[in-house]
Each structure stands twice: as C-alpha cells, then as structure tokens.
Amino acid sequence: MKITSVETHRIFVPAANPPFAWRTGLGGSAPAGYGSVLRIGTDEGAEGVALFARPGAAVMLEDIVDRVFREELIGQDPLQREWLWHRIWELDRIQELPLPVLGLVDIALWDLAGRMNDRPVWQELGGFRTQIPAYASTATFATTEEFLDVADQCLELGYPAIKLHAWGDARKDAALCLALREHVGDDIPLMYDGSAGFDLPDAVYLGRALSDAGYLWYEEPMREFSISAYAQLARSVDVPLLVAETSDGAHMNSADFIRAGAATFGVRAGTTLRGGITGAMRTAHLADAFRLRAEVHGSDIPNHHLCMAISNTTYYESLVTSSTVVRERHVDAAGLVHAPTGPGIALPADLDYGPELQRFVEVAV
Structure with a gap:
C-alpha cells in the first residue's frame, strides 16, 4: 500500500459564542476564520484525516503541504508511521514547523490505520x-x-x-x-x-x-x-x-x-x-x-x-x-x-466539512 494523495480541505471555524478570555497579555478566544483538514489517501482506498481547527490555519497548512508534506509522503507506506514520524522531525530542522503541524501527519496516519482495521485508535x-x-x-x-x-x-x-x-x-x-x-x-x-x-x-x-x-x-x-x-x-x-x-x-x-x-x-x-x-x-x-x-x-x-x-x-x-x-x-x-467506539479517530460533529469529508465525522462516542 502506498500513499497517493495528500490534500487539504478548508473548513469554516466560527468564533466562540459567547467569547471568552485568557490571562492578561494573552487576549481571548479566536475570531471566526478558516481551519483545515489534512486528508491522506492510498492506492488501496484507505484514507485518514487530521483536523487543524485554528482559525487562519488553512493558508498555513496549504503552504506546508504544497512545499513539504506532499513530496515527502507520496509513494510512502502509510503503515510505516515510525519512519514517517522521524521524517517529519528531520524536515522540521530546516522548516521550523509550527508545533501543532508537527503531529498532523501522524494523527492522519493513525486515523487511517484504525479505519483499515475497523477499530478506534485507542x-x-x-x-x-x-x-x-x-x-x-x-x-x-x-x-x-x-x-x-x-x-x-x-x-x-x-x-x-x-x-x-x-x-x-x-x-x-x-x-x-x-x-x-x-x-x-x-x-x-x-x-x-x-x-x-x-x-x-x-x-x-x-x-x-x-x-x-x-x-x-x-x-x-x-x-x-x-x-x-x-x-x-x-x-x-x-x-x-x-x-x-x-x-x-x-x-x-x-x-x-x-x-x-x-x-x-x-x-x-x-x-x-x-x-x-x-x-x-x-x-x-x-x-x-x-x-x-x-x-x-x-x-x-x-x-x-x-x-x-x-x-x-x-x-x-x-x-x-x-x-x-x-x-x-x-x-x-x-x-x-x-471511550470512542467508531473506527479511526473521527472529526468532531460540530463543524461543516462538506460532503467529501462527511464519512470521517464522529457518529458514536
């Protein structure tokens, strides 16, 4: 099995209602904006996703996927998670990836494995x-x-x-x-x-x-x-x-x-x-x-x-x-x-992902 596609899908993340605060100096809840879902597909039909829900994350993740992740991942075995985890850390040496982005590929690959085996990741x-x-x-x-x-x-x-x-x-x-x-x-x-x-x-x-x-x-x-x-x-x-x-x-x-x-x-x-x-x-x-x-x-x-x-x-x-x-x-x-009961990890149900991602949304927890 080989990875054949690495895609991002924009999703709208609404602002918190009501808004909330953190300590002095940190501001508060984020304004509305576009987050992103990373989606990894294979030649055998297995797929996995990972959510980057931070408003404004879409442009950042699209850039990193286009410049770094897609070239690195296409053709790789998605079940070699340890190898790919090490590869992301190697790439970070030059790319200085944001902390939340370092784990996105790994989350998507664990989701893929769970869906392949029809078991929750835990x-x-x-x-x-x-x-x-x-x-x-x-x-x-x-x-x-x-x-x-x-x-x-x-x-x-x-x-x-x-x-x-x-x-x-x-x-x-x-x-x-x-x-x-x-x-x-x-x-x-x-x-x-x-x-x-x-x-x-x-x-x-x-x-x-x-x-x-x-x-x-x-x-x-x-x-x-x-x-x-x-x-x-x-x-x-x-x-x-x-x-x-x-x-x-x-x-x-x-x-x-x-x-x-x-x-x-x-x-x-x-x-x-x-x-x-x-x-x-x-x-x-x-x-x-x-x-x-x-x-x-x-x-x-x-x-x-x-x-x-x-x-x-x-x-x-x-x-x-x-x-x-x-x-x-x-x-x-x-x-x-x-404990969650559905396969893989799943996306939270309270965001609008569009029809192409609906099968990844949580249905039972």
Whole structure:
C-alpha cells in the first residue's frame, strides 16, 4: 500500500459564542476564520484525516503541504508511521514547523490505520481503560465571585475536579486559589495553570500559596525555555509541578525536565503540541519509566483517544469557557468520559466539512 494523495480541505471555524478570555497579555478566544483538514489517501482506498481547527490555519497548512508534506509522503507506506514520524522531525530542522503541524501527519496516519482495521485508535494503541473522569478547565473570568459560581456549577454538573486559568497576577491569583479551596472544601481536587505568565520569584510566591491550599498540580507558571528555572521552582515549593506542555522536542525535551527534577507531578502529553499520537505515547512511556504522570492536554477527539490508551494519565481536560456552564458533550452526568467506539479517530460533529469529508465525522462516542 502506498500513499497517493495528500490534500487539504478548508473548513469554516466560527468564533466562540459567547467569547471568552485568557490571562492578561494573552487576549481571548479566536475570531471566526478558516481551519483545515489534512486528508491522506492510498492506492488501496484507505484514507485518514487530521483536523487543524485554528482559525487562519488553512493558508498555513496549504503552504506546508504544497512545499513539504506532499513530496515527502507520496509513494510512502502509510503503515510505516515510525519512519514517517522521524521524517517529519528531520524536515522540521530546516522548516521550523509550527508545533501543532508537527503531529498532523501522524494523527492522519493513525486515523487511517484504525479505519483499515475497523477499530478506534485507542484500541489500536493497546487500550488501557474505557472511561476516565473529566476535570473542568476554566477560561479566565472577571472576578473571584464569578470563578466561585462557575466552580459551584461545575460540581453540580458532575465534574469531580477543577483547574483554574486566572489573571496572571501572582498576588491576585494566589488569593483566588486560596478562596476556591476554602469555598469547595478539602476533598475536591484543584489545579492551577499559569499559562506562562510569571518569572521565577512570582512563580515561587504563587506556588507556596498553592502548596498551602493542597492543589494537585501547578502547571506552566513560566515559559518553558529555562529548565533550570523550573528545577529551582521545584526545590522552592511543595505543590507538584506539571511541565513540558509547549516546549519543542516532544519526549526528548520532556526527558530533560524529568532529569532536572522539575517534573514533580509529571509532564504534559497530547497530540497538538507533543508530536501527534506517536510523540504523545513516547512521552507517556518515558514518564511512566520514572513513575510520573503524563497528563493529556486538550479536549479534542485525538486526545480523547489518548486518555483511553495512556495508563499514567489522571483526567480528561474539559474546557469550561462560559459563566453559564454546560457540560462538554463527551462528559456524562457523573463527570466521566467514555471511550470512542467508531473506527479511526473521527472529526468532531460540530463543524461543516462538506460532503467529501462527511464519512470521517464522529457518529458514536
């Protein structure tokens, strides 16, 4: 079997309704625009797809496919995913591909394999579980009172744990984290994501508040360029650190965080920023060798499959972006996400793909 076609299909991605915010300095939800679906076909009729839903991604992906991917992939065996994963990393040396693009080919090839075998990808990966709890991962709201109200709604809807994305002010964020702990009591797992908003002194200040409040993990308080800074943070606070979400290099970079003693809770895994399915699984196995967690980042369908395949992950991340909370469609009333049942990976059902892609859309999860 050989790859005979590598195509992109533009899709319209609407703006979030209502729009939402992240911390100061990061802006908020993206405006409407055109994303893209990468579609890989073969001489035996097998096909696979991967979604790049970021508004404005269409032009970027079309350029990369035309200049780089099509020539590299045509004529290759789509089942040699390891070889092709290495080839994408080789090409990245000169091309400096955006992190989300590094894994797109790999995701499409895993989707192709699952469809060939009529099995969901989490089973192709070996399978570990058929359900997992979801935590509510908030956007940034205006006031402490609004955060506390959102937390109440999340717990009432069945979410068993909550992660905050706050304002990016160490003192205000620390006060919010302490207020949320007092509000929900000691039994609810809480996490905090700094979205790389701090330097080391402020990260230490906030981390000590999180330690006092018994937070489960402290995520990305600083940009992930200085592993030395993260190692110093780990020595300075008791709250466990979850690291290596946005740093380049997939499992290779994660290994350096672990070796430095900076990953005291674990490392991030995920298809979007860790090199697709293959890179995420390598990261998870690396972390497992050190008895650390590999927490899956992001609430899209490829990461839904990862959560069912990775043994050392704790939760599915479910975004909560409105002050009127609605459970994500994959999360049930008990706060659980169940394993997908359809073949391959599938595209989410809430976008208009056009007739040529309809057979790739999720029908059962």
